[in-house]
Amino acid sequence: MIYLDHNASTPIRPEAREAMLACLTDLHANPSSAHREGQRARAAIERAREQVAALVHALPDEVVFLSGGTEGDHEALIGAAWAMEARGRRVAISAIEHHAVHGAAEVLERTGFSIEHLAATAEGFVDPRAVDLLPRDVTVIALMLANNETGVIQPVAEVAERAAARGMRVHCDAVQAAGKIPIDARALGADYLVISAHKLGGPKGIGALIVRRGAPLEPLLRGSGHERGRRGGTENLAGIVGFGVAAEHAAAELDAERERLIGLRARLETGLRDAAADVVIHGARAPRLPNTVNASFPGARSDHLLMALDARGVAVSAGAACASGAVEPSPVLSAMGVARELAVSALRFSLGRTTTQDELERALALIAEAVRAARSASAAIP
């Protein structure tokens, strides 16, 4: 199987796996326990906190471990909105946010908050000037660092600067960006930043919310004082340890890997144009992640393309999935104003650490074949 779905999840780094196995073998105590066994477990967590903080140039005490991107987005958006409720009951999110942010906004809406949406341009990013036009009672603005479907990098620093001038806080979902592009939490200026371990070679089920010192935040999960009172619940020790090691390796490899992936992405895009001259690459003129290509193949349905590629040994992803599992047009592409005929024929290719030049060449031949098969099926089916 040629795996081109690294934005969904990427294989765990061997060093992270080894560290987790060692942790599961050696560290059995509760990190909150006062005895020295507990203190050993605590030390492993604090080591990982430093490693994760280093990846995004944050301070260790700004790192809150939690279960992953979805929880991080909920904690940040809801926790910040609650903490600033006296100032206003309105938050703003970009139209191209991950489902998790839309979900968190829904929770707020249920409790009487209003939601403002920031539109995306045709190239897939939010215009920072929109911040100046937001209603004054907006307390938090959510803007992701890089879009999971298109890879388009958002002008978070510009948005944060304008937000700060108006006394608004910024939440940045950096799940898809972390480990792929350099992140400096200070320079970015976001008050809340979410990253997830399994997108950068760590295990699933662990992530972190980086809360800038002084940023207001109410906890969602309460009842105990874990994570400095910001997230109750006994820590996912092995997950945190694996996350830390993965973050350290991702940081060390970042520059070289980025160069390598940009080269592979260029080859992929050339190959896609050879396979289908009319291919449309979404967000191609915007700054993008080095590993992500979202392309539409007019006349071929996404679900057919995905099935055809899967049958031929290439794993990719297509649009969004509805409750039944059927593929539906991506809301991100719709938000960019992509015509429905193109949106229903889009595929996301995402490269990663394990992707090789040779694999990519083989994949391109199979993609050409799959596009032909999907087009002839789609032509037969109205």
Added chain:
Amino acid sequence: MSGGVDSGVAAALMAEAGHDLTGVTLKLWCYGKTPLSPRACCTLDAIADAQSVARRMGFPHYVVEAEEVFRARVLQPFLDDYAAGRTPYPCALCNQHLKFGDLIARLDVAGAGTLVTGHYARIGRDAAGAPALLRAADPAKDQSYALALMPYAALARVAFPLGDLHKDEVRAHGRRLRLSLWDKPESMDLCFVPDGDYAGFITKNLGETRGTSPGPIEDQEGRRVGTHRGILRYTVGQRRGIGVTAGEPLYVLAIDAARDAVTVGPKAALDRPGLVTTPVNWLVSSPPAPGTRVTAKVRYQHHPAPAAIEPLDGGAIEVRFDQPQSAITPGQLCVLYDGDRVLGGASIAHALGAAPPAAAMPAAVAARA
């Protein structure tokens, strides 16, 4: 894979036999969050059941969006038929367009050579070696009637692993293979109308207004004997719910959409010597000669009756039965058999001895829609 026992076991048997399988469930209907009957075959739970068969047997499974095609090719004709006073048989259209149309077209996508379904029917060979659609071994479960509109070319590309099995054997296989769905109840109704209330579904869920206005119930002489509640609530041969009592039981004899009238009469008046079809879908290499003797089945539960066929213009045929048949219903299928072999099938246009209905949508009905 609908999520039912039959398609689940059919798939599992093929996987067990070592075939390289790809599971597909067509998403025909937007399920939303509406609770449907557990017997319905198109719910989210049903998709989960299909997926669990795929996981247990170790083959990939996909849910494929087919809502638009289902609406255009199955639901809309279903509505149009009811509005025109016919009694449609949507399963045949679904088989024709979705299962043996679109899924066949998707075989190359999945890199597959054969389409496997859980239908009770068999594929055989005729004297010339061409594929033939045959009745199932289990007469109680035989679904060849519902398959009669499938494209002839599809016959060469399908497999029906359940065709030689009885239903209890199918369940036994399901149990042996530890499929969670092995003892699921049978689905008796249309998959998209799980509670069997067609009229309620058509008016409430689909917002249909044609065929819903009250109109006259007449006897055979044209005398008004009552008022009906909208023609879509009636079908030829129906006895219950007419709301008119006479000296003998009354049955619906005919529905005239142009006049919005329902004609009723005694059971004997349902007998007709034959019928005229719409253009026939032949499942033989060339259509049979005029006068060919067949047995013809005019509804799912009908026992095929001996008849002779005569070609008409435009690919339709006239079917003349040796003995008159009761309740020949426009919109239902007429399927022609030579022994166990299905020769072809078509929708019933009208019974012989009954006035042919207006071909197009009656203006009076359309105006009210």
